[in-house]
Amino acid sequence: MHSQTLIDAYDTLLLDLDGVVYLGRDAVPGAPEALRLAGSRGVRLAYVTNNASRTPGAIAQHLSALGAPAAAADVVTSAQAAARLLAERFGPGAAVLVVGGMGLRGALRAHGLRPVSTALDEPVAVVQGIAPDLSYGLLSEGTLAVRRGALFVAANADSTMPTGRGELPGNGAMTRVIATATGVEPIVAGKPEPPLHRESMLRTGARRPLVVGDRLDTDIEGAANAGVDSLLVLTGVAAPLDLLTAGPRHRPTYIAADLSALHRPYSRPRRNEGAWHCEGWTARWSDGAGLRLEGRGDAVDGLRAACAAAWEAAGDGAADQDAVKSALREVSAGGGGLRSSRRP
Template identity: 75%
Template sequence: MTQTLVDAYDTLLLDLDGVVYLGRRAVLGAPEALEQARAKGARLAFVTNNASRTPGAIAQHLTDLGVPAGPEDVVTSAQAAARLIAEHVPAGSAVLVVGGMGLRTALRAHGLRPVTTALDEPAAVVQGISDTLSYGLIAEGALAVRRGAWFVAANGDATMPTGRGELPGNGSMSRVIATATGIEPVVAGKPEPPLHRESMIRTHARRPLIVGDRLDTDIEAATRAGVDGLLVLTGVTTPLDLLTAAPHHRPAHIAADLGGLHAAPAEVRREGGGWSCGGWTARWEGRQLTLDGGGDPVDGLRAACATAWEAAGDGRADEDAVKPALTVIGL
C-alpha cells in the first residue's frame, strides 16, 4: 500500500482560519480529511493565532462543523501569551487585557489577574483580537504601557480570513498602542516561538507537521522550529505568493486542501535543466519561468516552485518572470 503524506507524522498542528474553516463554515472536504487522519492514528491539535475565544468555544465550533474536538485539542495564542507572561511577572499579578474572553481564561489558568484599567497598575498588557474591542480599552492599554507595563501581543497577523474576505487582524490593531507609546509588543503567536512551544508542551509531538494557509505565520513557524510544513491553498496564500516566497517561507509540502494529507507525498524530481512533478516540467529559460505538460495543476505549481526557488536562491523570484507559468496551469 502506498504511504500517504499523513503517515510520516504523529501529530498534525493545524491552523484553523483558512484551513479547517472560513468563518462559520467548514472548508469543503476538511471534516472528512481530518476524520480519516484521526482514524489512521494521527493526533490532531488545532493551533490558532486567534485569541478571542476560549479553547472550549473553539472546540464546540469545530464539533458543530463536523470535526469532533475537545478543549484539550485546541492550542491558542492566548494560552501561549499567558504562559509567556506568567514566566516574566510575579504570580498573581494584574494583567490588563485588551481583548476577549480567550485571553482572560488563559491568564486565570496561570494564576494571573485580568483587569481592564491602568489604575490597577498592571504588570503587563496583553492584546488579542476581539470584535468588541473599544477605543477606551485600547487607551487604557496605552496608558499602562507608557507607565512601564510589559506589552505582549497574542499574535501579529495583519489580517484574518473570513467568509466575507480578509479583515483587520490583531497585528493591525496592536499597532495603535505601539504607535501611541513607541513600544513594540513581544509577540506570542505564530511565527514566534512561544506558540510552537505551547503546542509541543500540550501535544508531546515527536514528528509534527504544521499545516497552514499563511507563509508568514504557519510556514515561517515550521521553518523556525525545524519541522515540516504543509501549505494548503484554501486560505490567503496565492500561487504567486508561493512562487516568489523567500527561503523561510517555502513549505516542505503543497496541497490544494487537506485532502492532500491522504495522497502519496508529491515527487518533485530534477530533470535535465529543470524540475518535474506529475505530468509537468518547469525550467528557467533566460529571464522567465516556463512550464510544459499537463495533469493536476498543483503538480505544475510544485514543479514551478522548485524551479523558481532554485533560481532565486536566498532571494525572491521576480513576479513578472514567474507569472507566465501560472497562466499555463490555470492558477
C-alpha cells in the first residue's frame, strides 16, 4: 500500500504538451516515466494542447516515440474545440477558410465541415491556427473573408510557444495580422477559454480532473475558469517570479519542478504565527519590507511558502515585483530541485 501522493485525488490528468511533456521534439526529462506510472495506476491521461498544427494521430505518434503512453483518442486539441464550436453554430457542409495546417483541416472534416483556402469560396468562418509554413497569401485570404463578414475564430491565443531553442511566436501573435487588418477580434477556442476544456471533458468523461500545465495565462487560468484544480510545472514558460506576482486567476493549486511530483506526497504550505511554512522554509510578508524567506532544503518548497505569503498579502491583486525579489534570491540560493523557465 503506497502512501498518499498528489495523483491519488484525481481520476484524469488533462496534460498540456509543449513545456510539460516535451520541448520541441525532445521529452522533458522524466516526463514519459511519470506518465507511464500514472497510467499503470489507472489514471486516465488526456493530452490537451493549444497547438492546432498537427493531427491527434501525429501527436500521439510523437508521444509514443518519446515513451509516453498515448493513442490518437487521448489527444484533445484546440483545433477539435474550434471545429466543434463551428459545427454547432453552422452545421454540416459549411465552408470554413483554414489559415493553418492539417490539424485544423482534419478536425473540421471530422465534424462534417468543408475546409477551403480562398475567400472566393464564400466561407462562413475563418479559423486560424499555428503552422510553420503559414504564408502571406493565406493570411490575405483570411483577411478578405473576415472583411466580408466571415466569423473569425482562433484555435488559441498563445503569444509564444516553448521549444528547445527558446520561445517562438505563437498563434496569438500571428492572429494579430488579420485582427489588425480587419479590426475584428477572434473568438478563441483554446485555453484559457471554455471550449477546449469542454471538449476535454466530453472526450474523457473525467469526474476529478487535474489540469497540468506550464503557463499561467492559459493552463492555470483555464483551470480556474473551469473550476478545477491545477498543477504548474516549472519545465516550460512560467518562472518563479511569474508565480510570486500572479493574480488570483493565475494561481495554481499545486507547484512542482516537474511531473515526477505527481507520485510523491505534496508538501502544502501552512500558516502559523503570521508566517507561512513549508518543510524547511518560512515566508513572511511585511508592508514595509515586502516578502522575506528563510530556510534551506528543496527550493520548490521554498517557492510554495513564498507564493502562499505573497498571494495572501496581494489578495485580489498581484504582488509588486520589487517586493518579492529578495525572497526569489533566497529560493534560488537555498536548495536544489527548482528548474527555472526555459526562456532564453
